[in-house]
Every structure is written in C-alpha cells, then in structure tokens.
Amino acid sequence: MRAPLLLLCLLPAALAAQDPRLSARFSREAALRITAVIDSAAAEGLPAEPLVLRALEGSIKGASPDRILLVLGRLRTSLHSARATLGPDVEAADLTVAAAALQAGVPESRVAELQRWRNGKPLTAPLGAYLDLVARGVSGEQAWTQISGLAQRRAADREYIGLVTAPRRPEDD
Amino acid sequence: MDDELSLDDPLRSLVQSLHQDVAVRAGLPQRVVRRERRQRRVRLAGSVLVMAVAVLALEPRLDGKQSVTFALQRPSSHHVALVGDFTDWRTDKLALTPTRNGVWEVTLRLRPGRYRFAYVADDGEWVPDASAAPVVDDFGRPTSVLTVVKQ
Numbered sequence: 142m143r144a145p146l147l148l149l150c151l152l153p154a155a156l157a158a159q160d161p162r163l164s165a166r167f168s169r170e171a172a173l174r175i176t177a178v179i180d181s182a183a184a185e186g187l188p189a190e191p192l193v194l195r196a197l198e199g200s201i202k203g204a205s206p207d208r209i210l211l212v213l214g215r216l217r218t219s220l221h222s223a224r225a226t227l228g229p230d231v232e233a234a235d236l237t238v239a240a241a242a243l244q245a246g247v248p249e250s251r252v253a254e255l256q257r258w259r260n261g262k263p264l265t266a267p268l269g270a271y272l273d274l275v276a277r278g279v280s281g282e283q284a285w286t287q288i289s290g291l292a293q294r295r296a297a298d299r300e301y302i303g304l305v306t307a308p309r310r311p312e313d314d
Numbered sequence: 315m316d317d318e319l320s321l322d323d324p325l326r327s328l329v330q331s332l333h334q335d336v337a338v339r340a341g342l343p344q345r346v347v348r349r350e351r352r353q354r355r356v357r358l359a360g361s362v363l364v365m366a367v368a369v370l371a372l373e374p375r376l377d378g379k380q381s382v383t384f385a386l387q388r389p390s391s392h393h394v395a396l397v398g399d400f401t402d403w404r405t406d407k408l409a410l411t412p413t414r415n416g417v418w419e420v421t422l423r424l425r426p427g428r429y430r431f432a433y434v435a436d437d438g439e440w441v442p443d444a445s446a447a448p449v450v451d452d453f454g455r456p457t458s459v460l461t462v463v464k465q
Binding site: 245269302 | 426427428451
C-alpha cells in the first residue's frame, strides 16, 4: 500500500525533472523508465545527453521502449567504462567516442595510451578516425597502427580525418 | 572709469550693450563644448553599435563551429530530410534543398564532435550517406557517422 503512495508522491517530481524531448516522444510510462536510466547514469557523473539522443534515435526509428532501454543500458555501461579509463575530468564528447571505441572492442589500455599521447587534446578525431577505418573494412590492428603513429608524432586533428577521407588518386578511377 | 559714465548716455549704453554681447559670446565656447560632448557621445554610441555589430558578425567564427555540407544524390525524391544528433532525431527540423542534377543539400554549422545521422527520403525511407562512415545501428536502420574537427 505504501509503495504506490510513494510512487504517486514522487511522480510529479520525476515528471518535472524529465527531459521535455523524452515526454514529447514517449508514452508517460516509457518516458519515466528511460528517465530513470538517464538519472541513475547522471548520478554516477555520466553525461545525460548521449543517452537522451540515443533514446530519441530509437524512437524515430520505431524501436520498442524495451529495445531502447536495452541499448541505453549498454551505452551507459560503456560510458561508465570510458569514464573509469579516462578519468573524471574528460569532456562529454570524448567520453562518448571512447565509449563507442570500447563497444567496438578497443581495449581500455589502448584508449588510455592514446589519451597520454594526446596530452590533453580531444580524443574525438583519433578515435573517430579509428572507428571509421574499421567500419570501412580496415582491420582493427591496421587501423590502430595508423592512429597510434599519428598520435605519437602529435599530429593535428585534420590528419586523422585525412586518413578516412583521403582524396582518390586518378589511377583509382 | 565706468563710474564716470551716466546710464543715460546713449553711447555708454551702447558700449554696455556691446559688453553684454561680449559676455554672452563668452558663454559660446561652453555651449560649443557641450555640443561637442553631445556629438562625441553620439559618435561613441555609434561606434559602440558598430563594434557590437562587428562582434555579432564575427561571433560565428569565434564559436568554434565548422560549416558542414550534407549532400545526397536522389533525383527521384520529392522531399529529403536530414535527421541526427543535431536535430534531436526529428524529421521535421532540417529539409534538404534540391540543387542540381538531383542533388539535395543543406549546410550546417556544427561544433567539433562526432554525430550520428541519416537521410529520410519521401515517405520514410532511411538512406545512409555514402561518403560518411557507416555505424553499427542498434535499431535496424542505416545510419552514418561524421566527425567534425577544429580546422
């Protein structure tokens, strides 16, 4: 008897804290469940925005709330691992791309090594380039060799992007 | 010497009036200074306005955002929308414009970061960007990813 009463009392507070983008897209119940995942992630110091965006992405793609919650749970775990690897002061953008790299199978030790090589510079370009190379069929080892080579010689961000968007030579045509 | 002058003397009255005129003229520089100050304030306000406009014009260059053009060759389509992290995954936020030879385009200014996105053509067909890397999608629709870096 007490539990429903407590839920009834807490509901307005939960609704008030809910991201309006979620309440606009999901049923009341689904929005509450998703908000609970996001809130617990935020309580661990993880950024809410990547989780909100993934929930919105699931919604527009017609995924069920259960499927979205499953995906959010995995993303939260990856963000948590990325935070543990990179430390508490890392930017949300770096945390998100590091989480994607960990999900793609990059060992935590390599992400930490890259962070040392980058010496405070954002990780978005090198890890993004790594993920793009692998997505285009380059083996993980080969992609890492290219990325780590650039990182060790303190390459500029555009050089990482150049690996992925290298101009085609005339003989390629 | 003036004590010797009678107020009834027309010549003296004239001289007095001339003196008064001089006294009035003596106030002129103050008025000129005041007018000059007013004009300077107006000029200063104008230059502040010009500076504000200049800062506003420069602001997009200072905010770290980069111009990114999204383009899709889709001659058969009647409507193409861009959806992604930068539209909160809404299909009604960013419509592409048909340009030439069936190419649809839109240019955005994005902060450095990594963005998931896709195109939605006509009545809901999801289309990836052939020039961007594909991304493993958890929801069964083709999705692309773009990394924007500071130039």
